[in-house]
Amino acid sequence: MNTRNKIFCLLAILITQSAVSQSLAPREVPAKTIPVPSTVSPQMQAIIAQPLRTNWDKPPTTPEGWKQLSDGIATTVAPLIPAMSDRMGVKVENSTLNGVRIYTITPNNITPENSKRLAIHVHGGCYVLNPREASLPEAIFMAGFAHMKVISVDYRMPPEAYYPGALDDAMTVYKAQIKLMDPKNIAVFGSSAGGALTLEMMLRAKKENLPMPGAIAPGTPMSDVTKKGDTFQTNAMLDNVLVSPDGFCDAATVFYANGHDLKDPMLSPIYGDLQGFPPTILTSGTRDLLLSNTVRMHRALRRAGIEASLQVYEGQSHAQFYRDDRIPEVREAFEEISIFFDKHLGK
């Protein structure tokens, strides 16, 4: 075939592909009034009934604005921690580990099988929110429900540090711990950005030839921050936490990325090589904007031959499975993760 014919052929192929692509008609879904489901606990019904997050579409536009928002959340959460710790029967202490700020959460009753185990927690908040005490609830729930010691990484966030500052801090803690104990006795967990960081830590550990932990629990992970995934559309304006792919969380991630390619597996771990990952349990909800991010990650892990377990909770929006320890579905979610950890961690 001569060059001219080749070009004709290429054009023909391109036109055909374009026609195929155009023939994929979108679905026109009419406006709906969706009641709070009767199939969850009254406490979860109250959470589901909450209106869309205030200012979901008005993210801060300056570093100072982000810092103010982030500090405000920590100030709101801080007074809730003592009663929460009492209910969960845990003690919370803050310190630094090789320069990284951490909290150590120690349950009053550590079960014998957990006596030599540790869970490392990386909090959520779109890489920018939930500093200090705001990072604690998920860590406290895990320590309390699983009866396991937890170290929560209060990693640096913008404007203090940009990509990959959060990941660096989490790795510092992981590296310190694998020197002190068998990596197989360590779990790593976290949700949303914390779920992504959990997965990114595994990619980084592989890159640095570090051993894998015994198990990980990424909750509704931001595994793809390029806005790909069907539920970014189908659950938009339904999820009352993230609300939309064009909301505050994506703006925060761009702020953290600081110009770095969002498709880099260290920001969108679904594009990473998942071979050799530890057993993984993923958690999401049917209204979660990141349900696709979660099930796509689950499938990618399974295709890589990884033992991976998926839990999806009825009616829940993004990360509501750790909204409040007094909700039956929250206890259920942590007990499920705890069973998975117990099955896969060394003793």
Next chain:
Amino acid sequence: MNTRNKIFCLLAILITQSAVSQSLAPREVPAKTIPVPSTVSPQMQAIIAQPLRTNWDKPPTTPEGWKQLSDGIATTVAPLIPAMSDRMGVKVENSTLNGVRIYTITPNNITPENSKRLAIHVHGGCYVLNPREASLPEAIFMAGFAHMKVISVDYRMPPEAYYPGALDDAMTVYKAQIKLMDPKNIAVFGSSAGGALTLEMMLRAKKENLPMPGAIAPGTPMSDVTKKGDTFQTNAMLDNVLVSPDGFCDAATVFYANGHDLKDPMLSPIYGDLQGFPPTILTSGTRDLLLSNTVRMHRALRRAGIEASLQVYEGQSHAQFYRDDRIPEVREAFEEISIFFDKHLGK
């Protein structure tokens, strides 16, 4: 407290509960144009792009009308079976077993570990549709992808027989097989109404003190036909197969139930006692109208302490995971179930 005061108190409680219930505001979701996701194979994109099922809201209104619709589907599917069987490398034979119509699907290559195993298939179709050859595709895919012998039950359906005719026929086949082989070497599977029948068979087996099979695979089961479940609303007009909780499938189920209480666990198995169920793998999709039916069943099984695995596929509507054997996600779904069966069945 005297009777009058008690009545006042009861009234006060009722009024309070009503107020609480009313305060749970529904979510107002605007109309949306939802593109076909880029995160699935081109073949699955074509399936997702199909318009809403024709006449989804115009079910037949007479027994003859249902029979005509049902026969029409069988007539459409029948000519596809030979090529499908060739592609999957299986042989299909029909016969009767203790008066029940069955198909036996035998792969050309049965793997050694499957040589003493059998999968019993109960097809979907809202208890009324998919007779004869229309029942076969899912059974053929399982036989072909899992390299395992399958018996598919072409159970009686209305107007030939009403509730519990379908379940009776499936049980007749199960009872015949457990006399011939170790029940632990048997799997039971099916989707939609077939998923519900799979679960109902376990409840019936318990009731009749029969042994459990080694594993079951209910796909997107009609585990609750009382229209409870959040995705009946959230995925309405998005799922292009079932479309709405007020569509043909619910009308068909009412036709089958023939006046029987829809909340009976033999029609809505989620309300049954799940203790002692065999290991269970459930499959659904993010656009599935029965996603809630699936995840609620998964959680109910887990709460009953059953080993239960959940698989949710990106962008798929109801039962699209067995739409066509040439779609990569279909192979993936059956290979996942096959791995689960191999792990849990006896040899």
